Amino acid sequence: xxxxxxxxxxxxxxxxxxxxxxxxxxxxxxxxxxxxxxxxxxxxxxxxxxxxxxxxxxxxxxxxxxxxxxxxxxxxxxxxxxxxxxxxxxxxxxxxxxxxxxxxxxxxxxxxxxxxxxxxxxxxxxxxxxxxxxxxxxxxxxxxxxxxxxxxxxxxxxxxxxxxxxxxxxxxxxxxxxxxxxxxxxxxxxxxxxxxxxxxxxxxxxxxxxxxxxxxxxxxxxxxxxxxxxxxxxxxxxxxxxxxxxxxxxxxxxxxxxxxxxxxxxxxx
Numbered sequence: 001x002x003x004x005x006x007x008x009x010x011x012x013x014x015x016x017x018x019x020x021x022x023x024x025x026x027x028x029x030x031x032x033x034x035x036x037x038x039x040x041x042x043x044x045x046x047x048x049x050x051x052x053x054x055x056x057x058x059x060x061x062x063x064x065x066x067x068x069x070x071x072x073x074x075x076x077x078x079x080x081x082x083x084x085x086x087x088x089x090x091x092x093x094x095x096x097x098x099x100x101x102x103x104x105x106x107x108x109x110x111x112x113x114x115x116x117x118x119x120x121x122x123x124x125x126x127x128x129x130x131x132x133x134x135x136x137x138x139x140x141x142x143x144x145x146x147x148x149x150x151x152x153x154x155x156x157x158x159x160x161x162x163x164x165x166x167x168x169x170x171x172x173x174x175x176x177x178x179x180x181x182x183x184x185x186x187x188x189x190x191x192x193x194x195x196x197x198x199x200x201x202x203x204x205x206x207x208x209x210x211x212x213x214x215x216x217x218x219x220x221x222x223x224x225x226x227x228x229x230x231x232x233x234x235x236x237x238x239x240x241x242x243x244x245x246x247x248x249x250x251x252x253x254x255x256x257x258x259x260x261x262x263x264x265x266x267x268x269x
Contacts, residue, residue, distance in 0.1 A: 062115050065122065066154035070174040071130070071144075071213060073108040079173030079214030080110060080130075080144065081223065082153035084267055090213035091228045092135045092142040106132035108144060112151075113178070122178050126151075138198065139259040140228045156215060158264070159222035162257050168219055169203055171227055171252070173211030181205045186251060193229065200253035201225050207252050216254045225254030 071080040073094040080090035088110060096104040108130050113122040128151050130144035146153070163169065163185040172180045183205030190199050203216060207230040216225040232250045255263075 058115065063154065064172060065113050065115055067156050068172055068174075068215065069110040069112060069153070070210075071108055071110050072127075074105045077174070077210055078212040079210065081215040081226070082155050083143075083158075083223070083264060084155050085152045086146045086149075087133070087267065088130060088144050088146070088153065089215075089226060089264070090142050090144065091226060092137055092140045093228065094213055095132065095135065095142060097137075101137060103132060103135070108132070110144075110146075111174075113174075136263055138196070139255055139263055140198075141226060141255055141260070141263045143263070156217070156221070156223045158261065159218050159220075159224045159257075161218070161224075163201055163203075163224050169205075169216055169224065170219065171203075171205060171211065171214055171216045173208070173214030173227070175208040175210035179208050179211055181208075181211075183252070188256065189231075189253070191229070191231065191253065199256050199259070200229060201256050202231070202251045202253055203227075204249070205252045207250060216252075223260075224257055225260055227252050227254050229253035 067082045069080050069082075069088065071078050071088070071090050071094060073090075074096040075094050078090060078094045080088040083089045094108070098104055109127050110130050111124050112126040112128060114125050115122055129147040131147050133143045133145050135142040165185050165187070167185065168182055169185060170180065170182055172178070183203045186202040186204055188199060189202050190197055192198075201216075201224075205227075211227060214227050215223050216227055218224055229252070230250060231253055
């Protein structure tokens with residue numbers, strides 16, 4: 001399983017003015033290792049998902065499974081999302097590179113799933129070859145083309161509205177199970193990752209190995225970013241009795257709205 005990149009320093013914070021000062025405490029780098037997962041390549045593999053409550057939920061889930069897929073690349077497994085009928089977008093850190101930052105293998109696979117009738121499991125029905133079209137290491141984005149001309153996916157529309165703290169956002173992906181998380185927008189952060197300074201949109205959402213490269217969506221189902229990183233912060237406060245209180249918070253970092261649209265500028269919304 002591919003581990004999430006981990007930010008090692010918080011440098012600046014913009015956006016969401018009411019949050020200024022919350023990030024002055026030290027950034028903690030997670031040290032725990034992601035659990036190893038074994039994934040069968042047989043087409044009848046079943047994955048448990050959240051129990052769906054009604055027919056509307058089931059219809060929405062079926063639509064999502066036409067747009068989001070598990071990607072199996074040289075660096076592990078993650079999630080990708082359809083941005084055109086034959087193109088899927090994911091995180092560039094799914095690819096293995098040589099010392100000159102050239103891809104060691106431009107090919108990967110994506111697993112196609114369908115929802116079972118009971119609404120509790122998804123079943124893998126096909127593995128599809130995908131070919132690397134382009135990538136940007138600064139943005140941590142990679143675009144793949146579906147190799148089979150008979151296979152098409154359902155594109156997710158990109159939002160025209162920048163993320164804001166007043167709205168709820170969603171993301172989904174594949175770990176040892178199918179995951180769907182909810183959270184709020186925190187702001188834009190500049191982080192040092194692998195010795196380089198990068199900007200991210202931060203969201204207060206749970207993080208699970210395997211969801212890297214998956215979409216961040218508005219409540220209307222439009223794409224606003226790609227989840228690529230996890231950060232942790234220790235917030236220290238002193239209560240009325242003089243006791244030190246430490247509150248640890250974890251955030252998901254997404255490719256920013258502007259970065260994603262710059263990378264996909266040649267692809268219609």
